[in-house]
Amino acid sequence: MPLSPVELEALLLSLRISGVAVLFSLPPALLCAFVLARTAFPGKVLVDGLVHLPLVLPPVVMGYLLLITLGTRAPIGGWLLDTFGIRLVFSWTGAAVAAGIVTFPFQVRAMRLSLEAVDPGLEAAARSLGATRADVFASVTLPLMSPGIVAGVITAFAASLGEFGAIITFVSNVPGETQTLPLAIYSAIQTPGNEAAAARLAALSIGLALAGLLSAEVAGRQARRLIGR
Amino acid sequence: MLDVALRTRRGAFVLDVSFTGPSAGLTALFGPSGCGKSSIVEAIAGLLPPDEGHIRLGAATLFDSARGIDLPLHRRGIGYVFQDARLFPHMSVRANLLYGFRRAGGERRIGFDHVVELLGVGALLQRRPANLSGGERQRVALGRALLAQPRLLLMDEPLAALDAGRKAEIMPYIELLRDDAGIPIVYVSHALDEVVRLADTVVVLAEGRVAAAGDITAVLARLDLFPPDSAYEAGALVAARVAGHEAFALTRLAFDGGELLVPRLDRPIGAGLRLRIRARDVMLALAPHSDISALNVLPAVVEDVRIAGDGCHADVRIAVGRARLVSRITQRSVERLGLVGGAQVFAVIKSVAIDGRSAGPPPHAGETLTD
Numbered sequence: 001m002p003l004s005p006v007e008l009e010a011l012l013l014s015l016r017i018s019g020v021a022v023l024f025s026l027p028p029a030l031l032c033a034f035v036l037a038r039t040a041f042p043g044k045v046l047v048d049g050l051v052h053l054p055l056v057l058p059p060v061v062m063g064y065l066l067l068i069t070l071g072t073r074a075p076i077g078g079w080l081l082d083t084f085g086i087r088l089v090f091s092w093t094g095a096a097v098a099a100g101i102v103t104f105p106f107q108v109r110a111m112r113l114s115l116e117a118v119d120p121g122l123e124a125a126a127r128s129l130g131a132t133r134a135d136v137f138a139s140v141t142l143p144l145m146s147p148g149i150v151a152g153v154i155t156a157f158a159a160s161l162g163e164f165g166a167i168i169t170f171v172s173n174v175p176g177e178t179q180t181l182p183l184a185i186y187s188a189i190q191t192p193g194n195e196a197a198a199a200r201l202a203a204l205s206i207g208l209a210l211a212g213l214l215s216a217e218v219a220g221r222q223a224r225r226l227i228g229r
Numbered sequence: 230m231l232d233v234a235l236r237t238r239r240g241a242f243v244l245d246v247s248f249t250g251p252s253a254g255l256t257a258l259f260g261p262s263g264c265g266k267s268s269i270v271e272a273i274a275g276l277l278p279p280d281e282g283h284i285r286l287g288a289a290t291l292f293d294s295a296r297g298i299d300l301p302l303h304r305r306g307i308g309y310v311f312q313d314a315r316l317f318p319h320m321s322v323r324a325n326l327l328y329g330f331r332r333a334g335g336e337r338r339i340g341f342d343h344v345v346e347l348l349g350v351g352a353l354l355q356r357r358p359a360n361l362s363g364g365e366r367q368r369v370a371l372g373r374a375l376l377a378q379p380r381l382l383l384m385d386e387p388l389a390a391l392d393a394g395r396k397a398e399i400m401p402y403i404e405l406l407r408d409d410a411g412i413p414i415v416y417v418s419h420a421l422d423e424v425v426r427l428a429d430t431v432v433v434l435a436e437g438r439v440a441a442a443g444d445i446t447a448v449l450a451r452l453d454l455f456p457p458d459s460a461y462e463a464g465a466l467v468a469a470r471v472a473g474h475e476a477f478a479l480t481r482l483a484f485d486g487g488e489l490l491v492p493r494l495d496r497p498i499g500a501g502l503r504l505r506i507r508a509r510d511v512m513l514a515l516a517p518h519s520d521i522s523a524l525n526v527l528p529a530v531v532e533d534v535r536i537a538g539d540g541c542h543a544d545v546r547i548a549v550g551r552a553r554l555v556s557r558i559t560q561r562s563v564e565r566l567g568l569v570g571g572a573q574v575f576a577v578i579k580s581v582a583i584d585g586r587s588a589g590p591p592p593h594a595g596e597t598l599t600d
Contacts, residue, residue, distance in 0.1 A: 121313070
């Protein structure tokens with residue numbers, strides 16, 4: 001199934017956008033998971049809801065919200081443009097921001113579940129053996145929650161590849177810049193006589209999604225074996 | 230010396246204790262569940278600070294509410310051995326053992342190879358905790374705590390999760406640590422047999438208070454602590470020495486009050502040991518009968534008679550030479566034999582009633598680990 005240069009470009013762009021999106025949302029997701037799993041504070045329910053909002057919000061609404069906050073004439077977007085010359089609208093970095101935010105809950109959920117499964121008794125044992133809190137986190141907590149981190153990252157990556165509504169709303173459909181696989185499929189369907197391209201890209205999407213899910217399963221199992229569970 | 234004084238309130242439960250422990254040897258915190266043992270352990274370890282009080286270890290102050298000192302957990306230098314071992318599942322046995330060792334600052338007095346040999350875990354080093362038996366896990370946990378170079382070992386019911394066989398497997402290792410490590414041990418337990426075998430000092434806790442504290446032999450001879458209605462059996466601890474092995478697979482033991490014949494003990498002649506003799510296994514007679522099956526008949530003097538509230542039982546403390554035994558008999562027998570303080574009697578002890586498994590070597594027998 002040979003891909004045309006345009007289709008190949010869409011594939012590579014999708015992979016790049018998803019990669020950057022997951023990479024940059026991983027540290028804040030970890031922090032969120034930690035706060036939600038290990039702390040208690042008034043308004044925690046609200047934070048929990050906010051983190052999970054992208055799961056239930058229509059993606060187009062997400063895109064709209066991004067547009068009115070990060071658009072060039074919006075408060076944050078304007079400041080980014082004036083201060084750093086960063087323009088998110090119509091650029092692949094904007095697509096990565098949209099994908100990162102929409103798939104954020106996937107990462108937080110998986111990490112939080114795995115963190116809640118870590119026995120605090122093991123952390124107390126590590127502390128009694130002379131490890132500082134940061135040391136305990138790095139040497140005990142993080143390795144023990146690694147199956148959750150791996151699963152969260154892969155699921156978020158696979159979901160990023162399929163993100164459509166938020167991306168097209170926020171950064172539009174620019175071939176070579178913001179036209180990811182789903183957007184390319186959409187364009188192909190809209191263009192008469194391009195049914196074959198649409199079918200190829202759709203098959204590619206299905207393959208990628210399946211590979212993502214499978215590798216999440218395999219990697220999770222591998223990580224669990226590594227930590228002796 | 231360990232010096233602990235704590236006061237803390239958790240809901241309706243008030244813990245108010247103070248005790249000291251020697252700078253070497255094993256101090257047992259003993260009492261039923263809910264007596265406050267765990268709160269004391271958590272306070273010493275630094276997991277849960279008490280409301281007020283102090284915890285001092287030699288010259289070091291770990292906690293002092295008056296002076297605002299609360300040393301964080303990781304800087305207390307306390308080797309904590311948990312009931313559930315708590316080995317890191319993602320690390321090999323070797324990495325577990327080295328976890329605290331690598332993080333210990335300063336001079337490392339306790340060496341890796343020595344501990345591995347002492348606890349017999351050499352063959353397990355490459356294994357994961359998931360592939361260890363309960364006893365092996367607890368041995369590795371002991372080694373891990375020891376290798377962190379602690380100034381105190383805190384053992385929180387380390388045998389409670391093990392069956393009798395595994396318990397018997399671990400007990401000698403704890404004795405080794407007690408005698409060789411040169412580190413004071415605080416051992417928490419609700420099992421009297423463990424305390425009797427391992428401790429030289431005991432702190433008996435009841436309802437958040439110290440009911441008795443001091444040398445284990447003296448504490449066990451107190452009649453008020455183990456009344457007939459308590460969950461624990463009254464009895465006495467006797468320090469003895471193997472005097473010889475005899476026909477019919479018997480071992481002759483010499484102690485402060487004379488000699489005892491007991492079922493064969495696999496110890497060399499001259500070996501010291503401690504024996505627990507349960508109060509219900511000691512009969513009292515007014516004459517030295519030789520026409521009975523019991524092999525041990527020892528002259529004794531009644532010191533104290535304690536009548537139980539149930540109208541039936543009585544505990545009689547007797548002096549056999551310099552040793553103290555406790556005899557549990559009926560109040561009817563007390564009256565019939567006219568037992569009062571100063572009465573001359575004979576203690577009759579069946580050989581088969583003495584359980585060799587309760588015998589442990591006396592504390593401080595070996596050389597030290599740090600040599």
